Amino acid sequence: MATRTTTAYSESSIRVLKGLEPVQQRPGMYTSTSSPLHIMQEVIDNSADEALAGHARRIAVTLHADGSLSVQDDGRGIPIGLHPEEGVPVVELVFTRLHAGGKFDKLDAGAAYRFSGGLHGVGVSVTNALASRLEVEVHREGQAAALVFQGGAPVQALVTRPLTRSDWKCGTRVRVWPDAKYFDTVQLPQAELLHLLRSKAVLLPGLEVSLLVEKSGETRTWRYDHGLRGYLNEVLGEAPVLFTFEGEGQANGQSEGFAVGEGASWCVAFSSEGSVLRESYVNLIPTPAGGTHEAGLRDGLFQAVKSFIELHGLLPKGVKLLPEDVFARASFVLSAKVLDPQFQGQMKERLNSRDAVRLVSGFVRPALELWMNQHVEQGKQLAELVIAQAQSRQRAAQKVEKRKGSGMAVLPGKLTDCESRDTARNELFLVEGDSAGGSAKMGRDKEFQAVLPLRGKVLNAWEVERDRLFANQEIHDIAVAVGLDPHSRGDTLDFAALRYGKICILSDADVDGSHIQVLLLTLFFRHFPQLVERGHVYVARPPLFRVDAPARGKKPAAKLYALDEGELQAILDRLRKDGVKEGAWSVSRFKGLGEMSAEQLWETTLNPDTRRLLPVQLGQVSEAVTTELFTHLMGKGEAQARRDLMEAYGDRVEVDV
Secondary structure, eight states, X not given: OOOOOOOOOSGGGOOOOOTTHHHHHOGGGTSOXXXXXXHHHHHHHHHHHHHHTTOOSEEEEEEOTTSOEEEEEOSSOOOOSBOTTTOSBHHHHHHHSTTOOSOSOTTSTTOSOSSOSOOSSOHHHHHHHTEEEEEEEEEETTEEEEEEEETTEESSOOEEEEOOTTSOOSEEEEEEEEOGGGSSOOOOOHHHXXXXXXXXXXXXXXXXXXXXXXXXXXXXXXXXXXXXXXXXXXXXXXXXXXXXXXXXXXXXXXSTTOOTTOEEEEEEEEOSSSOOOEEEEETTEEOTTOBHHHHHHHHHHHHHHHHHHHHTTOOOTTOOOOHHHHXXXXXXXXXXXOSSOOBSTTTTOSBOOTHHHHHHHHHHHHHHHHHHHHSHHHXXXXXXXXXXXXHHHHHHHHHHHHHHOSOOOOOOTTOBOOSOOOTTTOEEEEEESHHHHHHHHHHSOTTTEEEEXXXXXXXXXXXXXXXXXXGSHHHHHHHHHHTOOOOOTTOOXXXXXXXXXXXXXXXXXXXXXXXXXXXXXXXXXXXXXXXXXXXXXXXXXXXXXXXXXXXXXXXXXXXXXXXXXXXXXXXXXXXHHTTOOTTSSEEEEOSSGGGSOHXXXXXXXXXXXXXXXXXXXXXXXXXXXXHHHHHHHHOTTOHHHHHHHHHHHGGGOOOOO
């Protein structure tokens, strides 16, 4: 008889992480651990925020020979006095407390920062947590203050002295030694560092940014007085450009729903050939994964060009324009200013603020419409380029359709297909339940979005032989709808038969919905691995909460959505800061997708401009390790392995009571 091993589980087993311990225990939740670039960027961003607020004109960065990095600005300097509530020097709080910073009270008349990229209040404290040593020197109000940290903790009390004539008068200098145990490598990628520093100078005309590399003695300095246009022309070089369109717009207090100063500046260059450059920023923070501000730029360009083409009767019969026809040959640099930006994750690679679509589009469209109607010949050149792109796209879609032939299996009866035959654009949503499927069918864009409702939980296909899969009706319908048969990694497949470029799993935002996600991901990983490898599989993230917020200031009443408890709390905190009285809002929790109206489902989960859609990727873990984990989790004879996993990691699960 097998013996059962037990471990003690008592009150003393519960551990409370304090200070910066959460970051040090799980650094990957707060930053990228491939290199220390992101934690260095947090320091650079703080100096850039000083420049954005109009208090700094120079940022000097030094890459020291010992691998450390120092950043110095001539801004106001971090306050060094005691915090009125905590009784600790403010400069120490900033570097040792999560969610401590000067960028929360943005709506106050005397706010230290009106617009900033450093939003969460965890940035530079994460830098300190993951550094073996960090030194801070602040000059302000005639005083020089110094503070040193090791392993995230101060190792000496704050030391102050009067400034001398030879001292720099005001600003902050931070030097960081990254701790090697938290990163794959402590070497900073210099090309990415150069690009980051140059972008700060581009986005803030007149700001001087310099980099000194001690080992080589090389110094680089950037200062762009011509802003975005100068930078875009420099990067594109000799590439042929039809014309360049630039502009900017800011809310003046009369724009519905936007605060004074919110807006965007942009420079767009259209070309008929060659590579394209696409860079976007929010409050000086680079957003390499794009987001809703880029969606606003795309929408504004498309609507303006479409309006011009319709006005002048230029569209040939049978040609239908899409936003990507305009965007395909557009290089751009976009800089948005958003009062309260909502990013996807602490690394801030993608902007999720839904209002940013309307904000940017509302300035771009009228500006481009005016420009094109003032420059009709150049407007017609752009129209010809866009129409040619649309015709090329439609011809490519027709060729793919012809290659598929007429011998396809009959599509499942419960599949509501899309109208387009452009595989690259088409999307299939695998939706949990008929009720949610009904909402999805009504809320979708029938041009390119298809819906396949699934009844109940899909079969656990981990240990099912490939030739027996079609005995299950749900899996049979998925395969037929997708257009590919089950296969292995090494199989030769005809991807011309693929009917959708994106296959999106859409389930409830609860435990049962997560279980359905796992079952479908198991199916794709085991029996459709090339779909995963090629990036065709996605997980849609519907919201769990809706907040009905009353009108506040110039902001109208609105429905706000949160994916989880963390985002819900962030929304409520923002409402409190906006001056909304406690309890003036109402919070409702969605029991399932079926409770959402078609309009809500479109706005939050289906609309490409505002949804959260996560690509499924294999990552850096070896195939053997991934397969072993799947076997432990999904294998029928692996109950003990699953029990061991739960005993080992169960204490990390947060449960709402």
